Amino acid sequence: MNQPVAITGLGCISGLGCGVANNWTAVAAGNSGINPLSGFAETDLKVASGAQVPDYLPETHFKPNQLGLLDRHSQFALIAALEAVEDAGLTSPELTTSAAIIGTGCGGKETDELTYQKLYRDQKNRVHPFTIPRGMPSAASSQVSMELGIQGPCFTLSSACASSNHAVIQAVLMIRAGIVDVALAGGADAPFTYGLLKSWEALRVLSPDTCRPFSEDRKGLVLGEGAGMVVLESMAHARRRGARIHALISGIGMSADASHITDPSSEGAARAMRAALQDASLAPQDISYINAHGTGTRQNDPSETAAIRQVFGNHADNLRVSSSKSMHGHALGAAGAMELVITVRSLQEGLIPPTANFTAAGEGCDLDYVANKSVELNYQAALSNSFAFGGLNAVLAVKRAP
Numbered sequence: 001m002n003q004p005v006a007i008t009g010l011g012c013i014s015g016l017g018c019g020v021a022n023n024w025t026a027v028a029a030g031n032s033g034i035n036p037l038s039g040f041a042e043t044d045l046k047v048a049s050g051a052q053v054p055d056y057l058p059e060t061h062f063k064p065n066q067l068g069l070l071d072r073h074s075q076f077a078l079i080a081a082l083e084a085v086e087d088a089g090l091t092s093p094e095l096t097t098s099a100a101i102i103g104t105g106c107g108g109k110e111t112d113e114l115t116y117q118k119l120y121r122d123q124k125n126r127v128h129p130f131t132i133p134r135g136m137p138s139a140a141s142s143q144v145s146m147e148l149g150i151q152g153p154c155f156t157l158s159s160a161c162a163s164s165n166h167a168v169i170q171a172v173l174m175i176r177a178g179i180v181d182v183a184l185a186g187g188a189d190a191p192f193t194y195g196l197l198k199s200w201e202a203l204r205v206l207s208p209d210t211c212r213p214f215s216e217d218r219k220g221l222v223l224g225e226g227a228g229m230v231v232l233e234s235m236a237h238a239r240r241r242g243a244r245i246h247a248l249i250s251g252i253g254m255s256a257d258a259s260h261i262t263d264p265s266s267e268g269a270a271r272a273m274r275a276a277l278q279d280a281s282l283a284p285q286d287i288s289y290i291n292a293h294g295t296g297t298r299q300n301d302p303s304e305t306a307a308i309r310q311v312f313g314n315h316a317d318n319l320r321v322s323s324s325k326s327m328h329g330h331a332l333g334a335a336g337a338m339e340l341v342i343t344v345r346s347l348q349e350g351l352i353p354p355t356a357n358f359t360a361a362g363e364g365c366d367l368d369y370v371a372n373k374s375v376e377l378n379y380q381a382a383l384s385n386s387f388a389f390g391g392l393n394a395v396l397a398v399k400r401a402p
Contacts, residue, residue, distance in 0.1 A: 002279055004248040004399065005172045006238040009088025009231030011080035011186070012341045014328040015051025015224045019083060023328070023338070024345045028374050030354045032327045034210050034222050040194065047197050048208050051224030051329025069134055070143060071108035073227075076334070077140035077188035078147055080227035084184060085148060088231035088243065092149055099153040099180045101171050102141045102229075103163025103187035105333030105388075106196065107156075111135030113193040140188050152180050161293075163187050163333035164228060165386035165394035168340065169252045171232050181237040186229035186337035197223075203262075205297050211330075212357045213294035213323035214301045214365040221295040224329025228337025230344075245401040247344040250381070251280025257391025263299055264387055269307035272393035273383060277311070280381075280397040284312045287319065287397075288379035289352050291343045293387045294323020295330055302364030304387065309367075320377065322370040326356040336386035340396060343384045347400045350378040 012019065015033030016026040026033065033051045040047075058067055058075055070078070085095065111134045118124040133139060138156040145154040153174065157167045164187025171183035191197070200206055200223065207220035238245055253276030257268030277284065293304055309316045324342050331338055346353055351374050358371035384396045 002176060003235060004250040005175050006233045006235050006243070006245045007230050007247045007249060007344055008233050008238055008243045008245055009084035010246060010341050010344060011084030011087065011229040012338055013053060013076050013079050014226035014331060014338055015053060016328050017054060018079065020341060024342065027324055027327055027342055027353045028351055030356045030372055030374065032210065032356050034329055039192070043194055045194065045197055046201055047206055049210060049222050050192060051222060052192060053226055069130055071134050071139060072110040072190035073104060073106065073108060073188045074140040074143045076190060076225065076227035077102055077144055080186060080188065080229040081144045081148065081184055084229040084231050090182065090231065094182055095148050096151050097180065098150050098182035098184060099171060099174055100141055100145050100150045100184045101155060101157060101167045102144060103157045103167035103333045104137055104140060104189055105158060105160045105163050106189050106191050107137030108135030108139055109193045109196050110190055113195055144184065150184065158333065159392040160388035160390055161330070161332055161335055162386040162388035162392045162394040165336035165396055168230065168249065168337065168396060169254060169394055172249050172252055175232060175234050181234050183232045184229060185232060186227060187334040188227035189332040189334045190225045191223050191332055192225055207296060210357050211296040211326045212359060213296040213326050213355050214362060214369045215359045216362040217359055218296045218301065218362060220297055221330045224331035226331050226338065227334050228341050230337065230340060247347050247401050248399045249396055250399040251276040251282060251397030253279060253395040255393045259391055262389055264303040265391060266303045266306035266310060268391050268393050269304060269387050270310040272395040273307065273311045276383060276395040276397040282381055282397060284315050286381050287383055288377060289346060289382040290319055290321045291339045291382065291384040292321050292323045293385045294325055294355065296325065301362060304385065305365050305367055316367060319367060320352045320370050320375060321367045322353055322355040324353055336384065336394065340384050343382050343398050347382060347398060350376060352377050
């Protein structure tokens with residue numbers, strides 16, 4: 001049996017607000033952070049809504065000399081990372097030898113957008129001298145390592161919407177292997193740029209109003225932004241320093257569909273869930289809650305439901321399954337880490353968060369989706385699912401702290 005890894009720190013910023021407390025309060029109440037899209041009134045965008053971080057002013061978090069080097073996704077990564085490390089109560093010496101693994105689906109799109117505007121719209125022949133270090137996909141990892149003094153393994157991992165779950169899995173594997181005792185892991189994305197929104201628009205998977213996962217009248221996903229971070233430690237290290245353990249990562253599962261770039265495979269998702277259960281030495285009956293990938297698209301929701309039924313059989317009817325993307329939107333490479341934070345808080349509070357905006361179950365969606373209102377449940381183990389474009393699947397099994 002693989003040794004579980006302790007989660008000792010949590011950090012989050014999303015369309016529900018800044019900080020884990022604000023995010024959990026909103027999710028527990030079923031309050032959505034999805035609102036009419038702001039900042040693009042003078043464009044031809046058809047995208048109507050998004051889960052943008054409310055009232056976000058970069059200058060309230062960073063000094064002017066920092067902002068020149070920080071793309072919006074790096075800003076979010078730093079905010080969530082600093083919260084997670086403070087929550088864990090780690091000291092500088094412990095951070096020095098730790099790892100930082102941060103997932104992103106998009107990288108520095110804000111920087112790309114500003115650069116191309118100068119070159120092509122404004123006909124400038126020079127760009128900001130720090131365009132490359134500001135916009136490179138690994139910028140967030142580098143900025144976090146510099147801010148926190150992390151000198152161990154540090155890198156970015158990208159697998160579209162599964163990026164942050166894959167980052168957490170990589171951190172778990174490094175801790176199990178004895179490479180590090182402590183790792184900061186998660187993801188950050190900031191997809192609200194004109195060019196990226198036009199690209200999503202072309203895919204025709206965006207909802208014209210809000211996100212209704214698993215509902216008959218669902219019309220697609222709604223994009224979100226922000227970051228989620230967790231501090232992970234070996235059990236021995238966490239106990240040695242007397243750390244508060246929020247929950248345990250008891251199992252990890254990964255798979256690839258190897259079939260279609262955008263159409264998900266229920267078999268691929270099922271393989272990842274089975275792998276997480278096996279790694280955790282858990283039976284299907286041990287799981288009470290699944291934080292679903294739950295995007296609200298026509299393709300994902302019945303495919304994920306079918307995968308859950310493949311893995312859990314008759315026990316699927318006893319599961320609570322909900323999608324917090326109905327509230328914080330689909331934050332792409334940051335989504336899995338946000339959902340892990342929510343799953344941990346759910347275990348701690350004995351409260352299953354709802355699927356907001358739920359109307360009536362869609363065809364092929366026949367599970368208990370915790371419609372619109374949280375449910376009290378004292379339970380021991382959950383799964384958190386991330387299934388990405390390209391058929392890249394990453395599942396975490398989470399257990400209540402001992």
